[in-house]
Amino acid sequence: MVKRYSVWIAAPVLLIVLPQIFDSGFAITMMSEMCIAIIFALSYNMLLGQGGMLSFGHAVFYGFGGFISIHAINLVTDDIIVIPLELIPLVGGIAGFFFAILLGYISTKKAGTTFALISLGLVELVVACVLLFPSFFGGEEGVSGDRMLDYSITGIGFGKGVEVFYLIAFWLMVATALMYLQTQTPLGRMANAVRDNPERTPFVGYNIHLVRFFQFALSGFFAGIAGGLLAINYEIVNSEMIGALASGHVLLMTYIGGVGHFFGPILGAVLYTFLHLTLVNITMAGQLYLGVLFIIIILWAPNGMAGILMVHQPVWRAGLFKELLPTYLMALGAGLVTFFGALILVEVNYHLSLSIEPDKPMQLFGVEFLANSWPPWLFSIALMAAGYFMLRPIIRKIGLKWDELTQVMQGGK
Amino acid sequence: MTNKIALNLVDVEKRFGETEIIRGVNLAVKRGERHAVIGPNGAGKSTVFNLISGYYPLTGGKIELNSQEINGLEPFQINRLGLCRSFQVTNLFAKMSVFENVRCALLWSEGYKYSFWHLMVRQKKLNKKAEEIIEQLNMSHRSKIPVGELSYAEQRTLEIGITVAGGADVILLDEPTAGMSKSETEQAVELMKFVSEGKTLIVVEHDMGVVFDLADRISVLVYGKIIATDTPDNIRNNKAVQEAYLGEEEEV
Numbered sequence: 001m002v003k004r005y006s007v008w009i010a011a012p013v014l015l016i017v018l019p020q021i022f023d024s025g026f027a028i029t030m031m032s033e034m035c036i037a038i039i040f041a042l043s044y045n046m047l048l049g050q051g052g053m054l055s056f057g058h059a060v061f062y063g064f065g066g067f068i069s070i071h072a073i074n075l076v077t078d079d080i081i082v083i084p085l086e087l088i089p090l091v092g093g094i095a096g097f098f099f100a101i102l103l104g105y106i107s108t109k110k111a112g113t114t115f116a117l118i119s120l121g122l123v124e125l126v127v128a129c130v131l132l133f134p135s136f137f138g139g140e141e142g143v144s145g146d147r148m149l150d151y152s153i154t155g156i157g158f159g160k161g162v163e164v165f166y167l168i169a170f171w172l173m174v175a176t177a178l179m180y181l182q183t184q185t186p187l188g189r190m191a192n193a194v195r196d197n198p199e200r201t202p203f204v205g206y207n208i209h210l211v212r213f214f215q216f217a218l219s220g221f222f223a224g225i226a227g228g229l230l231a232i233n234y235e236i237v238n239s240e241m242i243g244a245l246a247s248g249h250v251l252l253m254t255y256i257g258g259v260g261h262f263f264g265p266i267l268g269a270v271l272y273t274f275l276h277l278t279l280v281n282i283t284m285a286g287q288l289y290l291g292v293l294f295i296i297i298i299l300w301a302p303n304g305m306a307g308i309l310m311v312h313q314p315v316w317r318a319g320l321f322k323e324l325l326p327t328y329l330m331a332l333g334a335g336l337v338t339f340f341g342a343l344i345l346v347e348v349n350y351h352l353s354l355s356i357e358p359d360k361p362m363q364l365f366g367v368e369f370l371a372n373s374w375p376p377w378l379f380s381i382a383l384m385a386a387g388y389f390m391l392r393p394i395i396r397k398i399g400l401k402w403d404e405l406t407q408v409m410q411g412g413k
Numbered sequence: 414m415t416n417k418i419a420l421n422l423v424d425v426e427k428r429f430g431e432t433e434i435i436r437g438v439n440l441a442v443k444r445g446e447r448h449a450v451i452g453p454n455g456a457g458k459s460t461v462f463n464l465i466s467g468y469y470p471l472t473g474g475k476i477e478l479n480s481q482e483i484n485g486l487e488p489f490q491i492n493r494l495g496l497c498r499s500f501q502v503t504n505l506f507a508k509m510s511v512f513e514n515v516r517c518a519l520l521w522s523e524g525y526k527y528s529f530w531h532l533m534v535r536q537k538k539l540n541k542k543a544e545e546i547i548e549q550l551n552m553s554h555r556s557k558i559p560v561g562e563l564s565y566a567e568q569r570t571l572e573i574g575i576t577v578a579g580g581a582d583v584i585l586l587d588e589p590t591a592g593m594s595k596s597e598t599e600q601a602v603e604l605m606k607f608v609s610e611g612k613t614l615i616v617v618e619h620d621m622g623v624v625f626d627l628a629d630r631i632s633v634l635v636y637g638k639i640i641a642t643d644t645p646d647n648i649r650n651n652k653a654v655q656e657a658y659l660g661e662e663e664e665v
């Protein structure tokens with residue numbers, strides 16, 4: 001019992017302590033963005049993992065949550081309405097819910113490819129609206145606001161980033177708990193049923209269209225909360241937030257984290273946001289590395305990081321993980337060699353084709369060299385080849401080790 | 414008179430493109446009756462079930478459940494009116510446990526609708542009912558196992574279980590014992606007798622032992638037409654039936 005609830009106690013403690021340890025502006029920004037991404041990814045998984053609905057347009061509800069929230073903030077600033085800042089995310093949530101109801105009824109009629117294509121169509125529709133209604137969407141520069149409202153429940157001014165972080169963390173806990181509980185309700189379970197077997201579900205009395213529709217609407221609600229938090233965090237909302245790219249991000253982070261377990265998207269959102277914010281500062285090829293990570297996950301770990309963890313749970317429990325560790329470390333080493341080889345090749349090519357002066361020397365890990373000379377190319381290809389030939393036997397070894405462990409564990413039963 | 418009829422098929426027809434599969438089926442099943450449908454493979458037995466349960470639309474005729482016309486309704490609507498069906502090919506919620514399967518099958522009839530404010534663990538009555546059903550299926554020891562890991566016979570048993578869980582009073586079972594061993598079949602027959610107590614049962618069945626044991630009346634479907642509906646004894650002695658079906662079976 002204690003174990004079951006421990007994570008719900010540990011998480012808030014962690015959220016309270018983290019900004020005290022990592023208190024730089026960049027760290028606070030990153031953690032805030034991670035928390036928002038977690039809510040967004042979990043809401044996406046209500047569709048994908050729980051309901052089997054692959055959406056390419058989930059950011060529509062995130063975006064509407066953001067836009068309505070920033071407008072609400074401005075209305076409060078102008079003394080037209082009274083809402084404390086702490087409750088603005090709820091406004092975002094209601095906006096997301098409303099638009100999910102408006103757009104969801106038709107799109108949830110069918111699942112599978114039809115649903116995916118309609119979601120793509122909705123993005124196009126909304127992006128067209130951004131151009132049509134500049135007064136609402138603020139055109140190219142977007143809509144900005146000032147989160148330091150006169151109304152506050154807690155008396156906090158929200159001038160500092162860390163204060164905003166705590167507000168985001170609070171909503172993260174509330175939204176995560178609610179989304180988790182929702183998986184334990186009749187609607188949550190029937191969403192699983194419709195995902196697993198839409199053919200059978202009507203014969204136990206359920207209208208599969210309505211199951212999908214209600215699931216969709218709730219998922220829009222939580223996406224809207226995330227959008228409202230983003231509006232508060234950056235005090236500006238623009239069309240980037242509502243478009244196909246943002247929808248792509250949430251799909252990638254959810255998949256990388258794993259769609260099959262509730263906590264998967266949490267891992268995915270944290271890792272993805274971290275990589276996104278750091279890589280984009282370091283290299284022009286940041287998005288490319290994220291894309292490669294996504295492909296690797298899809299191909300070799302379709303249940304994502306959460307799936308990898310869960311596969312190891314029985315091994316860990318049996319105290320056998322130490323048997324695997326050496327081969328894993330070897331695989332990691334060989335993998336890194338391959339990766340560095342590929343990385344050099346990518347960076348050299350990005351430098352040659354995108355930098356302003358491709359003929360000038362470039363820098364990589366403190367080493368300066370010419371991109372259009374042969375040594376880096378040769379070095380890169382040599383590394384990749386070496387890594388590949390090291391990896392092959394190691395992977396075979398891991399397979400054998402797994403067979404061995406499976407037998408040991410079955411024998412022990 | 415008519416309210417003694419639980420299920421009534423009148424001139425039911427079904428065409429897939431050009432081919433006519435069901436060519437005018439008339440069948441009146443009395444309330445409380447156990448009715449078997451027999452016939453050679455490809456005769457259209459499963460198709461008739463698919464028509465009754467709303468899985469396929471009719472191309473002609475009409476179907477009444479408790480004197481109410483149900484053709485044109487969606488499967489979930491027909492289910493809510495008190496008709497349930499099983500599938501010839503096992504059709505469960507494969508990733509869920511036995512317990513979860515049964516509970517999903519109970520939710521609508523227990524009135525939960527699309528609730529996202531009831532926590533399942535807290536629903537004592539619902540959980541108890543699910544456990545009771547699993548006990549009736551003799552599967553209490555398998556309750557937590559994902560149904561994908563069950564044996565074939567267990568899956569077939571659960572197929573019956575989630576069909577009848579909702580408490581519908583007209584039960585359609587499509588070849589429930591197909592592929593079972595002799596002892597498994599005997600258990601399945603006992604289960605069918607138990608769950609159809611006081612209800613109307615229509616069962617498609619190939620095992621003649623089961624049919625003659627279970628059925629009050631039998632209909633023989635051949636090439637999309639019912640050629641006879643009668644008591645087991647009369648069906649056994651019916652010339653047309655012997656020629657079209659039973660005889661053929663014995664030769665094999």
Ligand SMILES: Nc1ncnc2c1ncn2[C@@H]1O[C@H](COP(=O)(O)OP(=O)(O)O)[C@@H](O)[C@H]1O
Pocket residue numbers: 429434452453454455456457458459460461
């Ligand atoms: N959806 C469908 N489309 C086309 N033909 C079908 C379809 N369903 C069934 N049939 C055809 O209808 C005939 C009867 O099938 P079925 O009802 O499954 O027979 P039975 O259950 O009596 O063995 C078969 O010839 C089958 O090919």
Ligand SMILES: [Mg+2]
Pocket residue numbers: 458459460501
């Ligand atoms: Mg059949």
